[in-house]
Amino acid sequence: MGLGVLAGVGGEVLLRRAGRRVLEPHQLTGPRVAVVLGAQTYPDGRPSRFLRGRLEVARRLHADGRVTTVVVSGDDRAPSHHESQAMRRWLVEAGVPAEDVVLDAHGYDTYDTCWRARHVLGLDSVVLVSQSYHLPRALLTARLVGLDAVGVGDDSVRGTATWRSGVVRERFALLKLLRDVATRRRPDASPPLGRS
Incomplete structure (x- = not known):
C-alpha cells in the first residue's frame, strides 16, 4: 500500500484516534511538561498571532499549576528570526519564571519536535500545545516516535x-509524517539550550 493510499484511508482513522487525546485544560492531571510547537515569528522578534495563541495556552496551564515546565520548540536557523527565543521571551514577559522554560532550537517541524522531546530531552509524557486542527497529527506523530502525549x-x-x-x-x-516514520528519519540530535 502506497503512502498516498495510507494517508487517505488509514491516515484518517489514525488521526481520529489521536484526536481523542485532545483535552480541555481542566482534564489534565499534573504535574506535566508542556511542549509548545513553534510557528511564525516576525523579524522584530514578535510571535505571530498563531504562535501567541499557543503561548497563551501554555502560560495559562503553567499559571494554573497544570504544567511545571514549558519546552518551547522552534526553528532558530534563520538569522532573521529565532522562534524558540521569541517564544521564551514572550512567556517570561507574560510571567512564566525563566527557570521553568526550556529552549529547543532544533524543532524544525512537528516530527523533529516530538522526536527530540523523546530522544534528546528524554521526556516520556508531555502536553502538546498547538492550534486545535494541528493536534491530531501532532499527537499521532508523538505516538509514532514513542512519546506519550495529550494535547x-x-x-x-x-x-x-x-x-x-x-x-x-x-x-x-x-x-510527510508517514514518510519520515517509514524512512526512520533522524532529526538533529543537538542538545537543547537548557533552561533559560
Missing part, C-alpha cells in the same frame, strides 16, 4: 484564512 489546543484564531489553509495543509503534512 491542549488553541482556537483563538479559528476562522481566519490562515486557519483554513492550515487545515488543508494538514493532509499533505500527514504524507
Whole structure:
C-alpha cells in the first residue's frame, strides 16, 4: 500500500484516534511538561498571532499549576528570526519564571519536535500545545516516535484564512509524517539550550 493510499484511508482513522487525546485544560492531571510547537515569528522578534495563541495556552496551564515546565520548540536557523527565543521571551514577559522554560532550537517541524522531546530531552509524557486542527497529527506523530502525549489546543484564531489553509495543509503534512516514520528519519540530535 502506497503512502498516498495510507494517508487517505488509514491516515484518517489514525488521526481520529489521536484526536481523542485532545483535552480541555481542566482534564489534565499534573504535574506535566508542556511542549509548545513553534510557528511564525516576525523579524522584530514578535510571535505571530498563531504562535501567541499557543503561548497563551501554555502560560495559562503553567499559571494554573497544570504544567511545571514549558519546552518551547522552534526553528532558530534563520538569522532573521529565532522562534524558540521569541517564544521564551514572550512567556517570561507574560510571567512564566525563566527557570521553568526550556529552549529547543532544533524543532524544525512537528516530527523533529516530538522526536527530540523523546530522544534528546528524554521526556516520556508531555502536553502538546498547538492550534486545535494541528493536534491530531501532532499527537499521532508523538505516538509514532514513542512519546506519550495529550494535547491542549488553541482556537483563538479559528476562522481566519490562515486557519483554513492550515487545515488543508494538514493532509499533505500527514504524507510527510508517514514518510519520515517509514524512512526512520533522524532529526538533529543537538542538545537543547537548557533552561533559560
